[in-house]
Amino acid sequence: MATCTGCALLCDDIEAIVENNRIKETRNACRRGAARMKGCVNRLVPSIDQKPTDIESSIRKTVEIIKNARSPMLFGLDNSTCEAQAKGIRLAKKLNAVIDDTSSFCQGLLIERILQKKLRTCSLDDIRNKADVLVYWGSDAQDSQPRHLSRFSYFPRGESRQRGYEEDRKAIAIDVRESNTAKICKGHFYRIPLKGDREFILALIEALSGKVPAYDTKKMLELAGILKKAEFGAVFVGIGLTYSIKEDFDILTALAEKLPNFNIMPMVGHYNMRGFNEALFKETGFVNRVKLEPKAVHDNKYSIMESLIRKNTDAIIVVGSDPMISLPRPVLTYLASIPVICIDPCISMTSKIAAVTIPCAATCMESGGTAIRMDGKVISLSKIITSEYMPDEEIMDRLMEAI
């Protein structure tokens, strides 16, 4: 059995059929997972200034760049194992660098509150066994984490939910568009306007407190009725909700207080983003946007966006991430003008502008380790095929030694 690293569900029931040291066929993995497990189409090669070289020279050049940098930054590590993340944090500490990851513009706010125990959470296995009401809020699990509904939330039969989705479970979708998840929720889809989540939450809190909400009264009372009757509920908070209420996140805590039988589950994208957040939280007390001087200082100006807008960073190591695709266009001009060191198994938009590229082994196919699932459970990843490339962990070690 292999573990899929296509998304943060880390499905560990995948069968991979290997032929000539390549994965020929996968069973039980979704389309996204199957594509990831079959490996990159375009493998990254070591290069300096877009000219092919060998890994040793790439590492030497990386060390030279970061040693000369006034304010280096380490970004990414969400697609690396927990072991590589721990070493990455140590490397950032040694360099007195800024460290940030994609949770900075993803689910960081929510995960921070969960780790601070401000919001109740549970495991995905609890949801499978006990949950009767599931709320997908600003999240299209069906497309982003394709096996979420079939493996953990809506469709499976659990210990206390033997009759499955037909009688024992109710799925509700709250979204700005009729996503594929909303199509499955059918009669319980609540469409809200863009940025309408705050108003919706406030109206729902009123309805749950026994008041008559001014906003869409009939539907709101109906929804409050379903939520009040729940024995064990789960709210799957997607990036849509996190983005919409990021200025006033405490209203989600206020809503959670009104729903004592509900748990909050962050819908994480990258397979080990929660692992990075947990590791950094353990080390510094913050989940992202930290400068390790070596004492940890947390500030919004240390987020990748702010660092690039303010032009504070003068060299950046990107590990297993593609900021050229995920960041908005105005900051990319500055990103392309500074030395970028790209550590990735495949060619990406970032590797195309990188001053130095270091190819690494693809986790779970070519290297093993551990990763943390979206609910906080530690999952072990085993190596399936052999590879000539070094895992991220070893690259971090090499950089550390050289520095």
Place this chain on the structure above:
Amino acid sequence: MVTVMELYQLLPRTNCKKCGESTCMAFAVALLGRKKNVAECTPLLEANFKPQKEKLESLLLPTAGAEETGLIVHPELCTGCGNCVVACPVDVANDPHGAGMGCAPTNEKVIFKVVDGKVMASNIKECRRFGKSKVLCYACIDPCPTGAIEFV
């Protein structure tokens, strides 16, 4: 998917009974159920019905790959989410601790399996739409948001 009325509109509609069915509408139903084929309608083979015959054949082309129960999986639409694997009542009954719980199937008795990120049907004789006591089950179609599974 093509409907009976669409097929009926393309037939001669003379109720000539040469095909063995009592009416052209009955023949259209048999065509859709894959019990008859287009060539059994002899008037259609005449030259003046050539465009209708070609249209009929093109309409019936997607049903050619259907299983005995009429099940068609469109691999280009399937995302491999496995909702059908877990929702199918036969899979749950035959593999309660595997497919029934949302995990990987643990035996070969299941109907649906996900191979290379796309769902594949096997053991089709176990399907509730098969055999003498067949029922009109929609358990695998309802949970598929992309419409990758169809019955003809």
